[in-house]
Amino acid sequence: MISHTIQLRPRYGEVDQMGYVYHANYVSYCHQARTELLREIGLHDSYLEENNVMLPVISFDIKYKKPAHYDELINIKTTIKEIPKVRFEFDFKIYNESKEIISMAKSTVVFADATSRLPIKIPPFILNIISKLIKKEDNIYSFI
DSSP: OEEEEEEEOOOGGGBOTTSBBOTTHHHHHHHHHHHHHHHHTTOOHHHHHHTTEEOOEEEEEEEEOSOOBTTOOEEEEEEEOSOOSSEEEEEEEEEOTTSOEEEEEEEEEEOEETTTOOBOOOOHHHHHHHHHHHTSTTSOEEEO
């Protein structure tokens, strides 16, 4: 398992009239968290682009438990649980300042060739990086 946690504070413009973070902003937060996890393991966006690989989202599912508020520090933990093949799944848990889970989400992307735009199997350079991290002795590779 590979995991990484980011922190952010919702901005005023991301809050709705009820004072809660507008629900659609969680998608953006999770995208940012996924990007940072991939960056941390050496798979930043520009490196993927240089290698002609795209990661289009094919599904995103979220469950809201509690609202987040303006300027409240939230933590987003992103986890890769298994070595991907064509589909690449990311799990997210979003916590408030009291360490309560406020939402949980799952995002699935596919590996795609940037030229043909068709799905492909996991490129060897990505498989090599992820396999090494997932097969650590304690089976957990975590970044904070």
